[in-house]
Amino acid sequence: MRVNEKTVPVTPEPATSGPARRQWRPDLLLIAILGLALVVRLYAWWQAPRQGFVIDEAEYYQIGSILADGRGWAFYDMATWVRPPLYVLMLGGIFRWFGQNLEIVRAVQTVLSVATVYLLHRWTHKTFGRKTALVSSLLAAIAWPFAVLSYLLLSETLFLFLFLLSLNFLAEYLAYLPGDLPEKPRNRLSRMFPRPTLFLLASGVCLGLSALTRGQVLSFVPFIALWILISRGWRNWRGWLPPCAIIVVVFVLTVSPWALRNYQTYGRPFIDTTGGYNFYLGAMHGRNGALVSQTLETVKNQADRENLGYQKGLEILFKNPLDFAGKGIKETLDFWNLNFGADERLEESYTRGVVSPAWLLPDQLLGDTLYILVTVLALLGLVVAPSSRYGLKSFAVIWILYNMALAFAFFAVTRFRLPVYYLYFPFAAYVLVHPRETLAWLKQPFKLPGRPAKVKRLGWVVGLVMPVAFLAIVALSYLPPDGSLAQTGIGVQAWFAQQNEVRGDELRRQGKYDQALQAYSQALDYVPATQIGIGLTEALQGKYDAAIGRIGRTSQDIAQSHLALGWIYLRQGNEDYAHGEFRSRQIALDDFSDDWAWDNLPAVPLPDNKLTLGEFDWGYVKGFHIYEKENNNSPYFRWTDMRGETGSEPASLRFPLAAGNQPKSVSLYLNGFRPVSLTPPVVEVFANGRSLGKVQTTRAWQTYTLPLPADLNPGQQIIIQILPSSTFVPGADSRRELGVMVQWAKLNS
Template identity: 35%
Template sequence: MTRRYWRDLGILLGLALGVRLGLYLVLPRAEPVSDEAEYLAAAWGLARGQGVAFYAEWPWVRPPLYLLFLAPFLRLFGSASGPLAPSVREAVRLVQIGLSLAVPLLVYHLGRVMWDRRVARFAGVVAGVAFPLAGLPHLVLAENLFLPLLLAGVASLVGFAQARERRAGLRWLALAGLLFGLAILTRGVALAFLPLVCAWTFAHARRNPRYAILSCTLFAVVVVGVLLPWTLYTWKAFGRPVLVDTTGGYNFWLGSQGGQFRNTYQVHQTLLALPDPAARQAYAYRQGWAAIVSDPTAYLRGRLVELRQLLRINYSADERLVEGFSLGMVSVPHLVALFLLEDLLYVLVVPLALAGLFLSRREPGRRLVLFWLGYCLGTGVVFFAIGRFRLSLWPFLALYAGAVASRPWRTLARREVLLRSGAALLLSVAFWAVALPSCLGPYPASLGATRLALRSRAVARQLARAERALAAGDLNGARAALTPALAYRPDGSEPLPTARVVLAEWLRASGDPAGALAALEGSDWYQAVLLRGDLLREQGDLEGARVQFASRRLVERNPVDWAYDHLRPPPTQEIDLGNGMDWGLIQGFYQAEQEGLRTFRWSKGACSLRFPGAGSGKPQLLSLRLWAWRPAGEVPARVTVVVGETEIARFTARMDGWSEVTIPLPSSPPGSDVLVSLRCTPFVPGPRDLLNTGQLRVLGLMLDQAVIRPE
């Protein structure tokens, strides 16, 4: 390897690392999205020595390798506060950033061995800066491990194709089998690709039939050897073997329903009623085939829809982390990177890649890459498609886009160049017809959404200044910052709902609660609903407040932390959790639940209670009605009670039912707020809780009521 080679790698490594670290700093620390919650929950069980027990109560089984990758992080950083501990995800992100650098380096290597340095540099830069690949380490998804393994496997197969000696070729094949086996144990979607790899291997060595058969056999044996321990383990764990995973059956059934079940809960319950994962997969496949046979025309129409979904840009897809972009909640660097380094780059790279595919013809591994591209498109269409499925295409699109830099048409006759260029142009036009409107069109296309998000971001900064001024008691400064924010009306009729909320807060602080209610009229934004309920509660209209606080938007979002920071509940010495009037009094709790006539909320590992105006100047008593239920094998909850910064009590909560705990409180100034914090050892409930609630919960205590009484 020459000095030029190492210089290229150094520059590429610096560029890719710089982009990834930049995104690490600007991307939000959001709640788990997409499949993140499932990966964290399953890996948590693995880290605690429970093996794959999680998947005994889950509709499908995933391959184990990414879970094994996550388990040490959870063991080291999540032992005290569970899989959602910030330190867990930060550690995973940083390690995945390092792992992701292998992708542009492997793309560069493939460009060198398949073409030349010019192709390698272009393709490596694209893979180094493309947002889908550079932002992927921020997410807890198996593609972080799958892509390096896949690319290393392809590089090994190209090494086999270029080997001059049979022994060297067989060594490359053995390495490829190992890497593909590990890739399949990361994402089972690659399993059905193996016959195509074997066919490619045989075709490459077909001039020597014995060598061709030996090559295919060696590759298959190594892959099977990698997969077999996992298959045997699942046989022992579930009573029936699972080759790799059982997601295929569920996804096939889902795809036959147009990508969405009519009653997802019922589907999950039906699958979980079956005795083991293999039976669930077989049942799902039967249901999918039955749906196709009953209406094949609808299924075929649906495949065209899925292809369109796969090719189009979905601006608000979960993995893009742009929730709240229309309200200015996404940073400017994030928005610019998304548009330039993902959406615009995508619609430019694909036509270049098509040109490279049609004009190149002699590079080693060409058919293998074509097989993979076709396989990914085919599986996306047959099952169901989301933008995230394009991740496995990006490195190879970068390679063939770079192939244009090698001027492959020089080796072709003019007529052949015209024919191939025409075919590439026709496909590019067809692609642009589908993808360009979702990139450069008005909202909700990427360009329109980016413009909206950038304008809203400027408004959000003004609103933040107004809120800081309100917190400081500067009503004039708040109004000055609020006025331009209210003038921005993206739909032509109303200001942003967040601007209406800040206006209502300003009117309330100015002594005009009626004006505050009028400012919020008609808005169903959750902050507006909460503030409207708080204003009605302040005026004594408790029934009206209950109607607002019972809004479905609040039930779904559960914004207890925002309410704690922004609402002004009246003085009280009693908090009845879950009764609909606890908004603004609690922090760190999940949705309200009901058991008979009793309402309660589960706390997180740390939670807070606020008793406005409850200070009496004398010592008081705090009574808590709670239940620290734990599943078998979990340690009892050790609870710490803190007032202000002072720890005032520790106790072990009962696990077998509701109990009342009374704790002496130190004196607080008369009329002051009494702030109580509870901390306890949390636990992660079973997979059915995740399935039923849709969120990965780390539970502390069930709290029914908290009351302050005279001593």
Template identity: 30%
Template sequence: MSQFERTTHPKRTTASRTPGAPIIERLRLVLDLPLLLVLLVGLVIRVLLWDSLPRTGFISDEGEYLSAAHWLAQGRGFTWYLGYLWTRAPVYPLFIAVHLRIFGDTLTPIYATQTLLSLINVALVYYLARQLSQQRAVPTIAALLMACYLPFATYPQILLSETLYITLLLSGFLALAFAQKDETNHTSGTRYDWRFLIIAGGIFGLATLTRSLTLLFLPLVAAWLCWPHKTTWRTWSFLRPALAFLISAVCIITPWTLYNSRVYGGLVLVDTTGAFNLLLGAKTAAEGGRNDASTRNYVLNLISEQAPPFATDTCLGQTDIDPLPTQAARQGAMMSEGLCLIMDNPIAFTTKSFGELVDLFQINYTGSERFTGGFTTGRLPIWYASSLFLLDDTLYVLTLPLAVIGWALAWRTLTGPPRALVALIGLWWLYNIVVAPMLFAINRFRLPLLPFAFIIAAFAMVALARGIRWERRLLPWVAMAITLCVIATAPYAYLWPRNEALTSYFGFHPSSLNSTWLALTSRPIQHNTEAFRQALHADDRTTAQALLDDGLLTNQTRQLGPALLNAHNDLPNEGLDALAQTFNQTTSRLPETFAVTKNVAAAVLYGDLQRSLGNVDEARFTLGETFIDDANPVQWAWDWLDPVPTRSIDLAGDLDLGYIAGCYLGEGDTSIEPPVTFRWCTDGAQLRFPAAGSGTTQVLELHVDGRGWRAYASEAPATQVLLDDELVGTFSANGVETVMVTLPPTPAGEDVVVTLRTPTFIPEAADYLNQQGALAEQPRQLGVRIDRAELREVSP
């Protein structure tokens, strides 16, 4: 036996494992200096990351969670999901809703709580690692990896369930570890502390109500609890620990299942995401590639008759899909269609699942949760791109093989409860590796596996450093470690054709190494582009021209830069000529060219130049094109245009781009006479009246509509009007009204920029589902609905 085997886990004394031993004595960590130092490191990393992520909007399921939580906070229950593609497990929406209810419509308290949970997760990893080894280096290294791994530091600022789920998962594992009593003290095998078994069951029940994937893992935990009782199988007493655990978990889950049955019209154990994901996986296999649109369209037809017609017959032979009234019925339809597709071509499904398994271990540099979109434009700060490479991808590829070898070493060297815990970790890994690829696999699905990988990798590092006796039976595990490392890093990618590049650590684009290099070397592009924009607004023609001549700008800015420069210098004709020269077209053909290529920014600039020339009809026609409406480029126009002076803004009248910010796509309203167009605007929306300052008091006149609030509140809330960050007035409207707010003097010739601060609500799921293209996954947070805004002089 090696020195490591002799010293890794010394025999526990009876006193330390008796039920009456204080909890603080069992943990022995409250004043543990290594843990405190690691927590300090984790805290520093999270403080440095605070409010610094390169976000461009909500990603993945954030918008869905926020929408459902808003309705919960308003006391509307889980009814938002009645019209959505699936239903969700309740804990995380409730977690968000509680914060919204207490702190109001701000995400900062949610991020703060999740940051605290992420530090608790670091401590939980430390505690769990101490159950495997009394060598202080093992828990310290494991906790340090947990503290430094970038996703575990960034996810607290993302509205996704991973941080909370991992807290529950680690707590459940730790409770199971505490529940075990050393079998060397008993003749009848391993025994359990029933208190911790019940606590563990309750925690795993909560974890299941956070991520329904955990549901099928509960029987595996029960089997794990039964296994050590080999000597009592004939008396059935071996079932008692498993039953205690399962009954505790079921007591937590069952009330939610009963609620589901009432709200969703049938049996829904936890949620219906499993049915949707099964259908998505089956369609991916049947169609030869992942196509979320096909699955989404199928489910939309189950929800509404207004959905786009399904393109092909279903596997079950349906030519027309009739809407189903309940989520339970839709769950059944998705399950039936998915299973039909799998049974129709099981080989394709098996092949697809193997590909998903490989994807689970590979690195996807442009995954939405990494906020790397547009990295070749220099959008990512150097520190962030470097951290992604070092503290995310590099840590991952180093941990992966060590975790495999460490598990084999731990299984071979440990005995008693520590060895049982190693077995449970292995079960958790195996369960996820089998289940995730059957549905679909993305990088964040491996996050719940990594805390345990850090623990086992730390065990391996300490074992290897102390020296171990290599045996032939370890060779298969070494081979597996090498295989997974090769899959994750793909060093062979350099031999691959450039047009078939792999998502990997090594290799050409889109590998992590190459993408990181592109992100770092492209950073000056972003700096120069922003400097060019600021020079335009400062009327610094010399600097702007020098930056254009240098050429180190984004492709879009290089294309539109000459025209923008002319537009900001009141030379609209020259701006049109510059556009025509850039796109090698006559001026009259530019709108057609932009429509065909869907070049939104160029089309908006063309419309602005026509507006500056007084060609209102041409400007309105161009700015009213459908492809522009679909993109709703309100923020781009606000940032880049210098629109002609005006004292009146007709919102959604196709000529408002450049004058407004923070407003959504316009909508016509024929319920009033004459019909008008409105834009919903969110909290912080702005109205700009260029060169409208007069040096005297003025009145802001707004034609607004407060009827949209009736389904969400007894009356429309007050909207605050700010000028230069100073509150100058408030208004509220419960119907279609004209309101007036007096504004203090603005120096003559300066822009008058008004900011509107208002509470918001999020509409039903159908509204969220209608957001397409660049607006997809972005919930509309509606505050005030405006038809027009006008600035008037005060009559003497």
């Protein structure tokens, strides 16, 4: 494929300075497209089927929380690796000023994602013109993966913004021919730093910031120099050495504070150490991640640990190079392929009817289907589209090949492809906007002016082979019977069927047991939620043996089965059996066990209105971690968990009331333990949504009693809510977000 971008003349851009400067006018179509991009991202935010953190979200959140507390980078001393710092610094800054408010994070990322659409439009506009730029930005605006990324706590959104910003600055620099300045210097500063030089400096800074967001940019810097040489021509390579040197120097200066920090801490300058882990894991075909972590964590120094990862990976490579090559080819093909089960798609348990068509359908149409269409057109456009002095075409080719090489050496993950996918849009848009030119190119491969015959033949063959090869690769993962189209259909059908299970749950909670069983009978009987719902209904009807048998026959790999069985055993008075169910590993690993129990396990009035937190509190507590002990001889307690999307959601305690019970106050036994560097939190207490006041906790257990309002009018229950003023993450050895410790709570008459 020929990528020399000096052979095709480009119409000069209108002057942007001096007397001939045109009056700026807003591009209404572009504004509409950016508005559409915002709407698509807000829709993804609204419809996201949250099931807890996915992939690296939890780690980013936890490091950001530690930074916000002012405890620095100590997390990495105990972690498996050191990550680039910029994204977690952004999170830490937001958490510092706004608390652990995920909505603020998502809002910032949404703005960055929309701004990235504009940056793509700007580069495409200067390269291919307004129409192609508008279509390109439209494709980027509606592409579903980027809308989802703006919702997730992952570094890709920030990285794409900074990377595209760097490339825009560098493309502006490349647009100026050597010695050609757009305007006369107006002052001493402009003489020292002409406009092209400022573009070059800004590009180097943004490139460095990109590397501080995702470390893959570090090894890509030499290819930036290659891009400049290809874009401006090899004959004048000496003239382009200074700008290449400037970019490298500015890049090094930008990343040096973090690299020097790591040098002082670990004895070697680096940006991140995930490369050694990933190379070792990739060499093992992406399996045995626990073994990889266990092996590397025997080395405490992070720099030495990364070296060990590469050493282990190389040992596997040299021991069986053919196997490594086979793995590399598979990963290179997977780089282009679809993966319906990727965690970032948020479609876990879609076959059980828990993911709405409002999510599944745009994910299919604007995700997989659009990706295939865009990629086919882009691969054709890479050959058909003309070159320009802005270097978009040559950069796209280099960037694709570079990322394919990374996939070969390490492994392919769907989201690793997204920074490459973003650059497909301009070339797909070019083919859509210029169908006549494309058709003429396909019909007359030997009549293209200005190219040798061999180059024409090669380009024509490549332009046809690449889209066909891509379709061959992606067909099985897209088409029925096992592709994403079929899986989307399965998910949609399951969701509609399981609305009967949702209706059954509602009827069961209302005490309409016969109607609930009728609704359950129309749901999917193979889904555990259906059988658990029927079993709970049977238990409420007194049919304990039938309920236990039914739930016992369904999946025991989920927490809900054990919670339901434990609750039934408690109703029978069999605490030993209940004890065995509630201590199951599945419950301990499910962060939403208490939420499910709160919604599904009916609670009864407590003796003396005292709630002791521990094994048997399921259905009475929400927003807590699993129960635990300080030591073997101490009683159980629970930590309150993270404070929700807004950082202000309290933990809840349920007190069903017997007839005529009128409590006057509530007592809480709390401990506000914090590391020495942090202050124990103030805790605000609520009753049925009304604030009772605030208490200052200490690092010791203490009883706090607050009066209940005389006009509370509790009805059938009182919900006591606990909202600590702050939370903390202990560190890499315990990544839970902890609020305040609660041992018991009591309503006093």
